[in-house]
Amino acid sequence: xxxxxxxxxxxxxxxxxxxxxxxxxxxxxxxxxxxxxxxxxxxxxxxxxxxxxxxxxxxxxxxxxxxxxxxxxxxxxxxxxxxxxxxxxxxxxxxxxxxxxxxxxxxxxxxxxxxxxxxxxxxxxxxxxxxxxxxxxxxxxxxxxxxxxxxxxxxxxxxxxxxxxxxxxxxxxxxxxxxxxxxxxxxxxxxxxxxxxxxxxxxxxxxxxxxxxxxxxxxxxxxxxxxxxxxxxxxxxxxxxxxxxxxxxxxxxxxxxxxxxxxxxxxxxxxxxxxxxxxxxxxxxxxxxxxxxxxxxxxxxxxxxxxxxxxxxxxxxxxxxxxxxxxxxxxxxxxxxxxxxxxxxxxxxxxxxxxxxxxxxxxxxxxxxxxxxxxxxxxxxxxxxxxxxxxxxxxxxxxxxxxx
Amino acid sequence: xxxxxxxxxxxxxxxxxxxxxxxxxxxxxxxxxxxxxxxxxxxxxxxxxxxxxxxxxxxxxxxxxxxxxxxxxxxxxxxxxxxxxxxxxxxxxxxxxxxxxxxxxxxxxxxxxxxxxxxxxxxxxxxxxxxxxxxxxxxxxxxxxxxxxxxxxxxxxxxxxxxxxxxxxxxxxxxxxxxxxxxxxxxxxxxxxxxxxxxxxxxxxxxxxxxxxxxxxxxxxxxxxxxxxxxxxxxxxxxxxxxxxxxxxxxxxxxxxxxxxxxxxxxxxxxxxxxxxxxxxxxxxxxxxxxxxxxxxxxxxxxxxxxxxxxxxxxxxxxxxxxxxxxxxxxxxxxxxxxxxxxxxxxxxxxxxxx
Numbered sequence: 179x180x181x182x183x184x185x186x187x188x189x190x191x192x193x194x195x196x197x198x199x200x201x202x203x204x205x206x207x208x209x210x211x212x213x214x215x216x217x218x219x220x221x222x223x224x225x226x227x228x229x230x231x232x233x234x235x236x237x238x239x240x241x242x243x244x245x246x247x248x249x250x251x252x253x254x255x256x257x258x259x260x261x262x263x264x265x266x267x268x269x270x271x272x273x274x275x276x277x278x279x280x281x282x283x284x285x286x287x288x289x290x291x292x293x294x295x296x297x298x299x300x301x302x303x304x305x306x307x308x309x310x311x312x313x314x315x316x317x318x319x320x321x322x323x324x325x326x327x328x329x330x331x332x333x334x335x336x337x338x339x340x341x342x343x344x345x346x347x348x349x350x351x352x353x354x355x356x357x358x359x360x361x362x363x364x365x366x367x368x369x370x371x372x373x374x375x376x377x378x379x380x381x382x383x384x385x386x387x388x389x390x391x392x393x394x395x396x397x398x399x400x401x402x403x404x405x406x407x408x409x410x411x412x413x414x415x416x417x418x419x420x421x422x423x424x425x426x427x428x429x430x431x432x433x434x435x436x437x438x439x440x441x442x443x444x445x446x447x448x449x450x451x452x453x454x455x456x457x458x459x460x461x462x463x464x465x466x467x468x469x470x471x472x473x474x475x476x477x478x479x480x481x482x483x484x485x486x487x488x489x490x491x492x493x494x495x496x497x498x499x500x501x502x503x504x505x506x507x508x509x510x511x512x513x514x515x516x517x518x519x520x521x522x523x524x525x526x527x528x529x530x531x532x533x534x535x536x537x538x539x540x541x542x543x544x545x546x547x548x549x550x551x552x553x554x555x556x557x558x559x560x561x562x563x564x565x566x567x568x569x570x571x572x573x574x575x576x577x578x579x580x581x582x
Numbered sequence: 583x584x585x586x587x588x589x590x591x592x593x594x595x596x597x598x599x600x601x602x603x604x605x606x607x608x609x610x611x612x613x614x615x616x617x618x619x620x621x622x623x624x625x626x627x628x629x630x631x632x633x634x635x636x637x638x639x640x641x642x643x644x645x646x647x648x649x650x651x652x653x654x655x656x657x658x659x660x661x662x663x664x665x666x667x668x669x670x671x672x673x674x675x676x677x678x679x680x681x682x683x684x685x686x687x688x689x690x691x692x693x694x695x696x697x698x699x700x701x702x703x704x705x706x707x708x709x710x711x712x713x714x715x716x717x718x719x720x721x722x723x724x725x726x727x728x729x730x731x732x733x734x735x736x737x738x739x740x741x742x743x744x745x746x747x748x749x750x751x752x753x754x755x756x757x758x759x760x761x762x763x764x765x766x767x768x769x770x771x772x773x774x775x776x777x778x779x780x781x782x783x784x785x786x787x788x789x790x791x792x793x794x795x796x797x798x799x800x801x802x803x804x805x806x807x808x809x810x811x812x813x814x815x816x817x818x819x820x821x822x823x824x825x826x827x828x829x830x831x832x833x834x835x836x837x838x839x840x841x842x843x844x845x846x847x848x849x850x851x852x853x854x855x856x857x858x859x860x861x862x863x864x865x866x867x868x869x870x871x872x873x874x875x876x877x878x879x880x881x882x883x884x885x886x887x888x889x890x891x892x893x894x895x896x897x898x899x900x901x902x903x904x905x906x907x908x909x910x911x912x913x914x915x916x917x918x919x920x921x922x923x924x925x926x927x928x929x930x931x932x933x934x935x936x937x
Contacts, residue, residue, distance in 0.1 A: 232643045241645040369670060431681045445687075525633065525673035527641070535633050535673075538640035539648075540914035544800025546773075 220547075229545040230552050231304035233536050237552075240372010240527045246364060249356045250375065251312060256352070258316045260345050262323030267342060269324075270331030289324075292317060350386075368446035372527035374556065376446070380528065381515040381560075384453040388514075389507070391454065392461025393500075397491070399466055410462070417459035423520050425452050430524050449521050457514045461507055468503030469495065501575045508568035512561045529553055613885030615829035618662070621689055626668040629655035630688035633673030636796035637909040637917075638694050638716075638819075647671045650908040651692040653898045654715055654821050654838065658690065661837040661890040666897035680707045683824050690823045690834055694718075694792075697820040710831040712821040713838045715901075716909075717921040717930050719813035720752050721791035723798060726808050728785050733762060733812050740765040742775045742784040748815070753788050756814045772797075786810075790817055792909065792917065799914040813921075833884050840891045842933035843873060844900035846924055851899035858892055873936045880936060901931060 193203040230237070239250060269285070296317035300310040331339075357379065359365035371379065398410030417425070429452040430445055443451070472495050480490035500507075522531030533549045536542060542549075621627055631639035631651050639649040647655075647669075656666035674682050674693055680701070682688045697714065700706035722741070724730040730739075733756070743750045745768035757764055767784050769775040776797050779787040787794070791809060798804045821838065823831050844850075847870065849857050861870045872878040874892050881888035898904055905922060909915045923929025 236641060236643055236645060241641065244645075369672070427678065431678055431685075523675060524678065525675055527633075527673065531633075531673065532641070535641040538634045538636045539642065540636050540640075540796070540799060543636055543796060543914065 221551075225548050225551075226545060227548055228304075229536065229542040229548050232542075233532075234303050234305060236532055236536060237373045237529070239375045240532055241370045242372065242375065243366060243370060246366055249363065253353050253356045255316050255319060256349060258320040259323055260349055262320040263327050263345070264342065266324040266327030266329075267331040267334075267339065269328045271339065289321065292321070350382075368444045371446065373532045374529055376521075376526065376528040377515075377518050378560070380446075380450055380453060380518050380521065381511075383450050384457050384514055385511045387454040388457035388461050391458035392507070393465050393496075395458060395462035396465035396469055399462065400469055413455075414459045414462050417456055418463075422452075422456050422517055423523060425456055426520060426524050428452075445524070446526060449524060449526060453514065453517070456517075457510060460510045464503045464506035464510060465499060467506065468499035468501070471502050472498045501572075501577075504568065504572055504575070508564060512564050515560055515564065516557060529556065613829045613883070615827055615833075615885055617689060617824070617827045617830040618833065618885055621662060625663075626670050627655065627659045627662060627690070628670045628672060628688045629658070630672050630674045630679055630682055630691040630693050631655065632675075632693045633671065635694055636799075637792065637913065637915045639671070639692070648908070650716060650904060651694060651821075653904045653908065654692040655690070657841060657894045657898050657904075658834055658837050660893045660897035661833065661840075661886050664887060664890075664893045680709060683709055683822065686824070689830075690821060692821045694819045695822055696817045697822075701822075704825065708825045709822045710825045710828075712823070712831065712835045713842070713933075714818040714820045714930070715838060716792070716819040716905075718790050718792050718817035718819050719921075720749055720788060720815040720817070721794055721813055722786045722788045722810040723779075723794045723807050724786040724810060726806050730785060730810070731808075732810065733757070733760060736764055736786055737762050738764065739786070740767050740784040742767050742769065742779045742787040744769055744772055744775050744789070749789055752815045756812075788814070791920075792915070795909070795915045795917045799916065804916070829885055833886055836880075836884055836936075837886075837890070837894055839933040839936075840873075840894050841898070841901040841904065842924070842931050843936055844891065844895045845902040845931075846926070846933065847873065849874075849895055849900060851895060851897075851903055854892055854895045858889075869936075 194200040235247075239247065242250065265285075296313055300313045305313070355361055355363070357366065357371065357375070358368070395410045395414055398406045399414065401407050401410070426449060429448045433443075433448055476494050476498065477490055480494040481487070485493065518528055519530040521528045522534060525531070527535065530553065533553055537546055537549055629652075631647065631649075633639050633641070633647070635649070635651070637649055639647055639651040642648050652671065655669045655671065659669045660666040662668070672682070672688050674688070674691070676693075679691055679693055679695065683691055684707075691709075692715075694716070695701070696718075697711045701709060702711055722733070722736070724736075730736060736757075741753065741764050743753055743766050750766065750768065753766065767778060769778060772789075772793075775787060775789075778784060780801065789797075791813070794809055798807050798809075801807060821834060823834055825831075844854075857870065858874050858876070861867055861874050861876045865871070868877070870876075872880060875881050875888040875890065879888065881890050884890070887893070899907070902919075902924075905919065906912050909917045911918065919927075919929060921930045923931060925932035
């Protein structure tokens with residue numbers, strides 16, 4: 179009752195403070211309501227979602243061979259298990275510097291959202307019953323592991339806990355092997371990767387590889403050695419001086435001529451490296467901003483305590499600089515994720531490329547709105563996940579949360 | 583010094599070996615083609631397609647390529663390997679297609695590429711074109727209800743056109759030639775152009791006929807729109823390979839001609855086995871026997887298996903079947919055969935004799 183009162187009061191204060199405020203508020207609310215109603219009417223009345231339902235595999239994996247798709251299922255299951263485990267352990271072992279929730283506020287909301295998605299998503303996509311069951315099983319695995327590790331995780335020895343985060347890089351490498359083959363698995367060439375798989379793979383590879391490049395280049399640009407400094411400046415300014423699409427075309431068209439037949443990397447990897455170097459230059463500038471904001475006295479103080487220059491960088495300067503650079507860096511990563519859509523222009527079948535080929539299927543001609551809306555939702559989910567992760571990391575790195 | 587002398591002494595031997603080797607290969611009667619050797623040792627054909635063009639090349643829900651261009655790739659793979667599945671498709675955009683061909687990234691293009699002088703000539707793009715698989719051209723579409731049936735009916739009427747394209751220039755040229763005054767309504771993108779047309783802002787819209795047909799099939803009521811018979815430009819869409827490997831270009835050329843010839847002879851995907859049995863049983867059907875590789879060495883002359891025609895038609899059918907399946911009146915694009923009919927039915931599809 180009290181909450182409702184205060185909500186009403188705050189609404190009155192925010193939206194209807196004066197007569198003109200009230201008119202503007204009502205006008206805007208009517209506009210927004212009409213737009214939402216129109217969208218819903220279209221989505222549930224006119225839109226023909228069969229274009230999405232018929233092409234789910236294409237959107238998810240592109241042309242990944244059917245008989246090898248168990249590898250992707252296995253990878254998704256492993257990812258779900260790792261997520262459940264890490265999530266539960268974070269909850270079980272809250273520390274002053276480590277907020278135990280993935281979700282701001284209460285992570286029961288996250289559990290509810292996940293459960294809802296697992297129950298509704300596969301059915302809405304019109305997946306066959308066995309596939310729906312797989313998704314339920316995978317979600318159940320995640321939630322059970324979260325519950326179990328949340329309940330008993332506290333009893334694990336601290337020495338073991340310290341190694342748990344290592345499962346993520348290991349899983350990434352394992353995922354690469356599962357996707358591309360090797361170690362006794364049949365090779366699946368990159369030309370057969372596609373859809374969401376290719377988008378996520380390209381973006382994650384470029385993000386992981388561009389971060390060290392960016393940090394090194396930022397340090398290089400502030401270095402006192404002329405060769406290092408000018409090399410970094412040249413790299414950063416060359417990359418920032420050209421639009422990404424130009425660099426992508428350069429990578430696709432020129433490398434084939436420069437390197438003899440078999441030596442040029444596959445076009446998918448060419449694109450991945452171009453993305454990496456492109457993102458690296460921007461990350462370098464974000465990190466440089468972070469470095470510049472750390473007062474010079476910090477470095478001097480560290481040196482006077484007897485730390486070497488690398489030690490001072492590692493323990494004093496970089497932790498502060500990276501924390502400051504984090505929001506800008508994650509912003510760069512989010513824009514990189516969206517930039518992967520440019521790969522469709524060089525003939526790769528990532529999400530947008532897949533969408534364009536689906537829209538060219540005479541059976542689904544003219545279903546552009548359905549396809550683009552689905553793409554927008556998918557991209558929003560990926561970017562929102564990156565943003566959530568970034569803010570969780572910011573909270574964790576916030577010095578006011580760190581015990582003195 | 584000693585080493586050098588030894589080398590010099592052995593060089594005539596090396597030379598003789600090299601010449602002997604060459605003589606051996608040419609003596610075998612085999613066709614020398616670096617490209618075909620590369621393709622064979624790789625085990626699959628790399629074929630450049632558009633990948634996003636309705637009716638010509640696109641991905642089906644099961645991840646397989648379909649369309650008239652994709653079938654051309656499939657036919658060539660069937661000719662080379664006897665297996666139409668041995669193709670790796672590569673989506674190329676229009677700006678990178680010739681570079682991909684020249685650098686050897688793709689073995690051939692079946693990518694709705696218009697054959698022109700500057701693309702064919704050694705001083706231009708320098709690529710080698712095969713036979714045209716689809717004669718396209720710029721056309722006009724109007725609502726059936728408008729009663730517009732010829733260019734003349736458009737006098738003084740607004741026509742929707744995408745700005746900055748050759749389409750816009752062609753329309754202006756043709757209308758000026760015929761002295762017809764009209765109002766061009768220009769739009770930045772294709773989507774805007776067709777939206778304006780559907781919204782009734784103009785009485786006709788112009789683009790390549792295959793594109794108009796593709797767009798029409800996405801309209802709420804496709805049957806309410808008609809393509810005018812006038813064709814305002816020539817767009818012969820033609821498969822291509824790199825210049826300088828005539829044997830490979832010939833293999834592509836005669837694979838496509840085989841599709842044409844099979845239609846002319848009434849050989850279809852369904853009856854090719856029966857026709858082959860008939861040819862084997864009847865020594866009097868010399869033409870059919872040669873065409874299907876029962877006698878003669880056409881395949882060998884091209885560096886292909888003797889029965890390549892049987893494999894090609896068995897894989898994709900004849901040209902008429904390929905056309906109907908992908909763009910014809912039975913498909914969502916509902917294109918008439920028009921100039922893509924056989925030569926003896928008033929069209930331009932003509933295979934030189936298999937002789």
